[in-house]
Amino acid sequence: MTQLDGPARASYVQAMFTRIAPRYDLMNRLMTGGQDLRWRRDVIRQADLPDTGHLLDLGAGTGDLAREAVRQHPGVEAVAADFTLEMMRVGRQRVREQEKIEVVQSWTAADALHLPFVDEYFDAVVSGYLLRNVIDLHTSLTEQWRVLKPGGWLVALDTTRPRRSLLTPFINFHLHKIIPWLGGLLTGQVDAYTYLPETTENFLYAEQLASRFIAAGFKQVGFRRYMFGTMAIHWGRK
Numbered sequence: 236m237t238q239l240d241g242p243a244r245a246s247y248v249q250a251m252f253t254r255i256a257p258r259y260d261l262m263n264r265l266m267t268g269g270q271d272l273r274w275r276r277d278v279i280r281q282a283d284l285p286d287t288g289h290l291l292d293l294g295a296g297t298g299d300l301a302r303e304a305v306r307q308h309p310g311v312e313a314v315a316a317d318f319t320l321e322m323m324r325v326g327r328q329r330v331r332e333q334e335k336i337e338v339v340q341s342w343t344a345a346d347a348l349h350l351p352f353v354d355e356y357f358d359a360v361v362s363g364y365l366l367r368n369v370i371d372l373h374t375s376l377t378e379q380w381r382v383l384k385p386g387g388w389l390v391a392l393d394t395t396r397p398r399r400s401l402l403t404p405f406i407n408f409h410l411h412k413i414i415p416w417l418g419g420l421l422t423g424q425v426d427a428y429t430y431l432p433e434t435t436e437n438f439l440y441a442e443q444l445a446s447r448f449i450a451a452g453f454k455q456v457g458f459r460r461y462m463f464g465t466m467a468i469h470w471g472r473k
Contacts, residue, residue: 245318248368251427252296252319258422259322260297260329265421266414267462271363274392274461274468278361279304281390281470286310288358291382293317293347294365297326298339300392304361305338313338314357316345347375352382359383363392367438376451383473389453394435395444395460395467402463410435410465441467 255262263271278300284290287310292301295315304313317323323342345351347369360379369375379389397406410432418428439447441458444467448456453471460467 242370245370247430249319251424251430253321255418255422255424255427256297256319256321256325259325260299262418262421262428265417267466270462271392274466275300275303275363276307277459278363278390278392278468279307281468282359282361282388284308284311284359288312289356290314291316291352291357291360291379292339293345293350293360293362293379294368295326295342296322296363297329298323298342299326300361300363301339304359312340314341314343314352315339316343316350318344318346320344348378350378350382354381355384357382357384357387359388359390361390361392364394366391366393366444367434372447373451376447376453380452380473385473387473388470389448389473390468390470392466392468393444394438394465395441396436396438397464398440400464406463406465435465441469444469 282290284304286308290301290304290311290313292298292304292313292315295301295317298315301313301315304311315323327342343351347365348371360383366372366375383389414432415425415428419425441460445456445458448469448471453473456471458467458469
């Protein structure tokens with residue numbers, strides 16, 4: 236489905252995440268061996284939030300990054316925004332059933348290409364696995380730049396196209412065999428967990444994504460790779 240473009244791709248992605256929402260977090264834990272929890276902690280540390288700042292978790296899904304921000308900075312106002320309502324519904328339901336206390340101040344339906352927020356409001360914008368799925372990367376990055384305060388950080392966790400190495404056959408086996416099999420077993424959505432590995436191979440190299448940050452106006456741009464070069468955290472400052 237990676238051949239889809241424009242509104243057709245956006246509709247497919249929205250429908251796909253609606254279908255896999257109930258098991259999305261579990262699949263992330265299994266696919267990464269639980270490492271995604273550490274990566275999310277690293278995202279929030281990199282965001283360098285003031286203790287009473289404003290954070291936007293864009294493409295928030297079930298709100299993991301927003302909650303991690305409040306865990307690290309209890310005085311932060313965290314806003315979770317996503318265009319897949321079912322993902323946010325699952326996240327809020329999980330809080331009611333397990334955590335009891337909701338720490339995310341606001342859950343907002345939002346298109347990453349047309350953010351419903353005023354200019355220069357947030358001290359940091361963070362995302363997890365958003366950028367590879369937007370249909371216009373430059374517009375999404377410039378929108379995030381717009382809503383950031385001067386001096387604020389954009390920090391994004393996402394897949395990145397791995398360089399060829401001795402590990403390439405093992406990475407390909409994991410992406411094209413293990414993940415679709417596991418996704419089908421746990422969610423019944425083999426197509427979703429075929430699409431997601433394909434986006435990893437068809438997304439930008441880490442250096443290319445860093446260049447897109449610079450083109451959108453960000454300074455002090457950098458990145459750090461994880462998981463044999465298949466994941467990266469990118470950052471840039473307004």
